[in-house]
Amino acid sequence: MISLPLLSHAISSCNGPCRDLNDCDGQLICINGKCNDDPDVGTHICGKNPPPPPSGGRGSGCSQYGTLTCGGSAYPTYKCSPPVTSSTAAKLTNNDFSEGGDGGGPSSCDGKYHSNSERIVALSTGWFANSSRCGKMIKITAKNGRSVMAKVVDECDSMQGCDAEHAYQPPCKNNIVDGSDAVWSALGLDKNVGIVGVTWSMA
Template sequence: MCHNTTSPSGGGCQSSGTMHCHGKSFPKYRCSPPVTSSTRATLTNNDFSEGGDGGGPSECDDSYHKNSELIVALSTGWYASGSRCGDTIRITSTKTGRTVMAKVVDECDSLNGCDDEHDNQPPCRNDIVDASNAVWQALGLDIEVGEEDVTCSTA
């Protein structure tokens, strides 16, 4: 799942600049952390429905999705220019130990943000798995928390 398309020397993922919005600075990333059999990631919540906080339709199929679907958007580096579209990934909560399989349908843009297309949200960090309500529920997590530590891998 989580795939690093541009691996800088040393295997790390360095910021490719900053974006200023809402009076704060946010790093921008073209890459994501290297993949292992259980890559650490941050789970966030996304509303993939029309009018939801996901902004426009999903990048993979130019469609909106129900939040009852087991679906995710990946940070730019892991999304890999759409090469992960339709892939199933395994997500495991470090809090509950539960695992769920979810389909990649969108990008969580790590280079752009703070505009109408991105619902005025800043760029995603480079380790984000932005998941539907159904993923959160399957993992037994409280959506209101906002962020949870997970591990992920290809199915």
């Protein structure tokens, strides 16, 4: 029996050692013990020719990073989000931050679950900015003119998804403000709509 050293959830990048998909970063897969591009998805993260940015990629200020396939569908992944301004356009979605809710695991900022009566949000990976916005307040404004202040407690992961940690949901788009029930209520919006256009800024 060959014993391999435990990677203990270490994330390997291109050509790094691996035993399964969980050992590889982003959209890389484990091929012959090394992390590499997924030929089925056609990623070029390790290759010398990165995929061209999607049309209008420059204008949006954030190009697609790769693709994650799950449930037979391919989803774009992003490491970045559009630039933050005094009125940043975003899509407001609804998240259940409580234990057992559709948010998956506990909030990444504090490792805790939160009540949906709290005015809290998760931000797309680029806006979450490596946890640098944790605990910060943002101002969200709906098209009906109503605004609310909400605290950043979690990341809406634009790179990973389709696993238990992410409640088996696909990766977030790069322009998501994922708000609690309380945020939707304060804005006078119906959460059953699922997604609405808003703007946000740092408070």
